Amino acid sequence: MSETTVGTKTRINGRISGTDRLCVHGLVEGEVAMEGDLVVEADGRVEATVSARAVNIRGTVNGEVTGRDKVEIAPDGRMIGDVRTGRILISDGAVFKGRVEMDVREG
């Protein structure tokens, strides 16, 4: 049904887990553990330890991020922290400070 959205005027401090897609316009602090994707929208801010299938950063992320499939930082995205992922895409204009560790999986 409805995908999970943290609206602009909402703040969550704690642990969010689940299988859906999580879309953040507001503020999320703590831990995000998703089987689905995490999208941090332009007006979104995530200060958390994140693990998700794909992580799409258009807003701001501070923390340790694991994207099992990929991590994508859009031109307006800002990411501070370490990234661990299979694939990473950083667009021109994006801000990133941290380490990148790519797990190369043997087929």
Added chain:
Amino acid sequence: MSDEFGAVIGRNIVVRGEIEGSEVLLVEGRVEGTVNLESELVVGVSGHVEADVNAQALTIEGEFSGTAACSDIVTLVNGCHGTGELKAPRVVIEEGAVFTGRLNMETGVRESRGE
């Protein structure tokens, strides 16, 4: 439908911790912890909330257990299950709603002044 809710916790999502906000929050998944809203909390039909809630309004369509203090109204909809303590100037329990616990309609939580 999604337009009227600023924030939605979907069916397959679990949130443990603290949620704050000033827009309507619809929970169709699971929330445990505390919820502080200047607006309305809607526990949807598939929603399960175990929390201490402070909000303007609370509508329970699914399952709620915990305490709720609302400045306006608490509504328990037909088919819902509620347990705990509800405080609000107005409390509506529809036919078919199940509730076990305490209701307090005297203390409108306008301004909390001590006990």
